[in-house]
Amino acid sequence: MEQNQKLATREGYGKALLELGRINKNVVVVDADLGDSTKAEHFGKEFPDRFFAMGIAEQDMIGAAAGMSVTGKIPYASTFAIFSERAFEFVRNIVARNNLNVKITGSHAGITTGEDGKSAQAIEDIAIYRSLPNMVVLQPSDALECEKMVFALADYNGPSYMRVHRTAYPTIHRPDYKFEMGKGEVLREGKDVVIFASGTMVHESLKAATILKAEGIESYVVNIHTIKPIDQKLIIELAKKTNNVVTAEDHNIIGGLGSAVAEVLSENYPCIMKRIGMQDKFGESGKPDELYRKYGLDSQSIAEEVLKFVKKR
Amino acid sequence: MPKKDFVLGLKQKAKEFRKEIIEAVYKAQSGHPGGSLSEIDVLTALYFHKLKIDPSNPNWEGRDRFVLSKGHASPGLYVVLADKGYFPKSELEGFRKINRMLQGHPELSTPGVDFAGGSLGQGISFAVGIALALRLDKKISKVYVMIGDGESQEGSVWEASMAAAFHKLDNLVGILDKNQVQETGKTKDVMDIGNVVLKWQAFGWNVIEINGHDMNEVVEALDKASKNKNGKPTMIISNTIKGKGVSFMELNYKFHGKAPNEEEYKKAMEDIEKIDVNKFK
Numbered sequence: 001m002e003q004n005q006k007l008a009t010r011e012g013y014g015k016a017l018l019e020l021g022r023i024n025k026n027v028v029v030v031d032a033d034l035g036d037s038t039k040a041e042h043f044g045k046e047f048p049d050r051f052f053a054m055g056i057a058e059q060d061m062i063g064a065a066a067g068m069s070v071t072g073k074i075p076y077a078s079t080f081a082i083f084s085e086r087a088f089e090f091v092r093n094i095v096a097r098n099n100l101n102v103k104i105t106g107s108h109a110g111i112t113t114g115e116d117g118k119s120a121q122a123i124e125d126i127a128i129y130r131s132l133p134n135m136v137v138l139q140p141s142d143a144l145e146c147e148k149m150v151f152a153l154a155d156y157n158g159p160s161y162m163r164v165h166r167t168a169y170p171t172i173h174r175p176d177y178k179f180e181m182g183k184g185e186v187l188r189e190g191k192d193v194v195i196f197a198s199g200t201m202v203h204e205s206l207k208a209a210t211i212l213k214a215e216g217i218e219s220y221v222v223n224i225h226t227i228k229p230i231d232q233k234l235i236i237e238l239a240k241k242t243n244n245v246v247t248a249e250d251h252n253i254i255g256g257l258g259s260a261v262a263e264v265l266s267e268n269y270p271c272i273m274k275r276i277g278m279q280d281k282f283g284e285s286g287k288p289d290e291l292y293r294k295y296g297l298d299s300q301s302i303a304e305e306v307l308k309f310v311k312k313r
Numbered sequence: 314m315p316k317k318d319f320v321l322g323l324k325q326k327a328k329e330f331r332k333e334i335i336e337a338v339y340k341a342q343s344g345h346p347g348g349s350l351s352e353i354d355v356l357t358a359l360y361f362h363k364l365k366i367d368p369s370n371p372n373w374e375g376r377d378r379f380v381l382s383k384g385h386a387s388p389g390l391y392v393v394l395a396d397k398g399y400f401p402k403s404e405l406e407g408f409r410k411i412n413r414m415l416q417g418h419p420e421l422s423t424p425g426v427d428f429a430g431g432s433l434g435q436g437i438s439f440a441v442g443i444a445l446a447l448r449l450d451k452k453i454s455k456v457y458v459m460i461g462d463g464e465s466q467e468g469s470v471w472e473a474s475m476a477a478a479f480h481k482l483d484n485l486v487g488i489l490d491k492n493q494v495q496e497t498g499k500t501k502d503v504m505d506i507g508n509v510v511l512k513w514q515a516f517g518w519n520v521i522e523i524n525g526h527d528m529n530e531v532v533e534a535l536d537k538a539s540k541n542k543n544g545k546p547t548m549i550i551s552n553t554i555k556g557k558g559v560s561f562m563e564l565n566y567k568f569h570g571k572a573p574n575e576e577e578y579k580k581a582m583e584d585i586e587k588i589d590v591n592k593f594k
Contacts, residue, residue, distance in 0.1 A: 028446070052445055052480070060438045060472035067442020070421075071450070072374075075442075090469075093432045094439060098421050 005171055009164040009199070010107045012146030014039020017076055019147075020154055021047050027154065028068055030054060030077040032061045038078040038107040038164075058083050062090040062104070069100045074154060081106025081122035081163055088128055095159045096132040102160075103153045109139075109163045110250030111283035111291045112200050118282040127255025129161040130228050136160040136181065137228040141202035142171045145225060148179035156181065165250075167288045169203050184231035186238075190220035193244035193310055195302070196235065198224045198257050201248040201276075204292065207299030208306065215303075217310055227257055232264045239265050244313060245273045246306055250297055253277040274309040276302055319362075324528045324590040326396070327357040331558045331585045333392040333405060339578040341409040344417070347568040348461060349389035351492035351525070351553040358531045359457060360393045363539060368398040371424045377454050380440045383461035383490060384418040384430015385570065391415050399425030434467025436460060437487065441477050444485040444546075455539060459488045463495030466504045471516070477546040478517030485546040486538040487518070490525065492555035496569045513548040525551030527594040558593075559584050 021027050021043045028050045035041035035053075044051035052068075054061040058079055065075040084091070084106045095102045111121045129137050136158065140146035146164060153160055172187070187202065188209050197205040202223045209219040220238055224230065239245050245265065247258035258275030265271060276296065283291060292298035296305065330353050338344035360366070364377045381390050388408065395402045400414060400423070407413030414423055418431030428439055440458035447454055460470060477485050495503055506512075513520050519541060523530040531551070538547040555569070556562025559581040562573075573581055 028449070049449065054476055055472075055479075057469075057472035057476065059435075059469045060441070060476055063435050063438020063469070063473065064442035064445065064476065067439040067444075068446040069442075070427075071443055071446040073446050073449075089432060090435060090438070094429070094435055098429050 006168040007143035007171060008166055008168045009140045009143055009146040010039050010166060012140065012143030013078070013105055013107070013150060013164050014042045016147035016150035018042040018046060020150060021050065024074065024154055026072060027074045027076065028052065030061050030065045030075055032056060032058050032079045032083065034079050037080070038105065040076070040078050058087040059090050062087040062102070063094060065102045066094040066100050069102050074101060076103045076105065078105035078107060080120060081109035081125045082120055085122065085125060085128065092132055096134050099134045099158055101157050103162070104160065105162045105164060107164045108166045110165060110200065111278065111295060111297070112165055112167045112250055112288045114166065114288045114291065115285050117285040121283045123252045123278045123283065124255065125163060126227055126251050126257065127259070130255070130260065134159050135228060136226070138226055139163040139199040140225060141199055141223050142169055142173055144171045144173045144175070144177060145179060148177060152179055152181055163199065165200055167200060169200060172203070179225070182226045182229050182231060184234040185223040185225065186220060187223050188219065188221040190242070191218040192242060193217060193246060193306055194220040194222060194238040194242045195246045195248055195306065196222045196224050196257065196261050197248040198227060200250050201297065204297060204299045204302055205248050208302035211299060211303035212306055215307055217307065219306065224257060227260055230260050230264060232268070235261055235264045236268045239269045239271055243271055244310055245271055246276060246309060247273065248276040248302055251277050252280055254280055272313065274305060276305055320528050320532060321590065323357050323361055323532070324593060326361060327354045327528070328585065328588050328590055330357060330392045330396070332582060334388045335559065335573065335578065335581045335585065337388050337391065337405045337408045338572045340406050342572045343409045344388055344572055345385040345570045346388065346573065347494065347555040347562055347565070348383060348386035348490065348492060350557050350559060350562065351555045352386055352389045352459060352490045354526050354528055355459070355488055355490065355531050355551055356389050356393050358528065358535055360397055362532055363535045364457070365454060368425065371399060375452065375454055378427040378443055378456045380428040380436045380456065380458040381419060381430050382428070382436020382458055383433065383464050387417065387419050390419060394425040397425065433461070433464040434469040437470055437473035437477065440485055441473050441480070441482060444477070444482045445480060447484060448482070455484045455486060457486045457488065459490055462489060462491045462493065462500050462506055462509070463503070465489065465506045465509065474513065474516045474518065481544040482546045483541050483544050487546060487548040489548060489550050490553055491550055492553040494555040494564055494566045494569065496566065498566050509550055517545055519543065519545050519547040520550060521547065522550040523552065524594055525553035526557055558588060
């Protein structure tokens with residue numbers, strides 16, 4: 001995968017799942033009629049015996065994936081992030097409660113999903129999955145990182161939720177990137193402020209940092225690809241260094257990355273924070289970049305918010 | 314007709330199990346007696362006649378699996394597993410107690426438990442997943458799943474039923490413990506599930522209908538279902554009576570999830586003791 005080639009994280013999911021299927025015969029895929037959108041279909045075309053269509057029945061998909069996992073299979077179950085929520089109680093009571101080895105992927109997360117509108121734009125999924133004991137919660141920032149995650153999850157024994165996206169972004173990681181679950185990735189060194197970001201907002205935050213530099217503000221930009229278990233050490237360290245903490249997510253500011261960071265800091269190093277994200281409002285139909293502008297998630301908005309925040313302190 | 318003595322043996326076991334169910338729920342002062350009493354004859358036949366299992370090797374990969382989807386009726390499962398030797402009978406008096414093995418609803422950590430129930434409507438999906446995986450690995454073992462009639466109000470039961478037929482899972486056998494009563498009343502008064510024979514036939518399953526307290530019928534149905542190879546899953550509609558065997562619990566929704574007090578306990582044990590296994594059905 002070339003650097004700077006624009007690809008959505010869901011593309012990384014589909015590509016990696018197929019490659020994984022070739023080398024690991026225990027991997028199976030369960031689908032709820034969205035394999036063409038989630039890109040799980042690539043696996044299905046090559047391994048039809050190991051691809052299980054469950055129809056538009058997300059609860060059944062999760063239940064079946066769980067049943068497969070107890071026989072030693074390694075199931076990857078995917079649908080839109082929002083529709084995975086329909087099966088949340090199945091995830092809670094079968095997968096998480098029993099610590100089962102089921103890899104759930106929620107695609108088309110965030111308002112970046114665009115034209116489908118608010119019914120499809122999951123902005124609460126991180127909040128609910130984070131609240132489940134035993135659940136690992138991941139969000140890749142580019143297709144390459146997503147590929148690495150898919151492979152890492154095959155070696156990880158336990159429940160996981162990975163959040164991927166519809167929109168194409170440049171690949172910012174190099175081919176030799178080593179994904180380390182649970183470790184935050186410092187993408188940009190700074191001094192005055194730290195922006196903890198995840199997913200698409202990593203890109204927006206990097207661009208914002210460039211805008212901020214012209215204003216004399218040097219920002220750390222950190223890729224929090226593992227929202228649970230979160231890298232507490234790094235968060236505390238950078239909070240101490242900057243005393244200006246900002247979070248950025250394509251998710252409600254309630255319950256997601258911002259809340260996770262606040263939980264860590266409030267008990268270890270309380271400091272005033274700014275949470276950038278959906279301000280407890282639903283999205284709407286529109287082009288992804290238009291929506292980001294309108295709802296304050298684009299690089300320009302982030303830069304403005306950070307500037308305001310830093311000046312106030 | 315199955316061998317007379319053998320069936321008599323199962324009936325006697327089921328009678329003993331009824332006592333143990335009442336005992337466990339009484340000691341815990343908590344639990345679900347009604348649904349445990351209605352299912353126990355089928356569970357006895359499953360574990361002492363049908364299932365290919367090995368209590369000394371609970372995780373044996375070649376075993377048949379049993380999914381108790383109506384997980385609240387755990388006492389029924391626990392007394393059977395204890396008698397099979399998965400764990401000591403002394404665990405039964407610790408049912409629902411803190412730091413003890415036998416949790417209110419079954420957990421995978423308990424030897425012999427293949428499904429962690431408690432939330433209705435999930436078992437058939439889980440069983441479908443197992444059945445798909447077993448077939449993928451060309452294993453000959455089967456999956457049995459028991460659901461309740463109240464439970465059949467959950468839409469997810471029908472998602473899974475559709476999937477089981479679509480995926481031609483003839484290594485899957487369902488049992489509907491149709492005990493006619495749920496938590497807040499008779500199922501036909503709360504949310505009538507209608508004609509379940511027609512429903513499951515329409516969903517593409519083979520359907521066998523029996524009196525779930527007639528051990529001969531239970532054994533015959535399980536044998537027939539387990540031999541099926543026609544590319545369809547089988548649903549055994551087991552017509553039962555909630556609380557069967559205890560006069561004041563029969564068809565009484567109050568004992569869906571309530572333990573007997575001391576007086577009720579004594580009466581219940583007397584009722585069960587009086588059961589004539591030759592006439593019981």
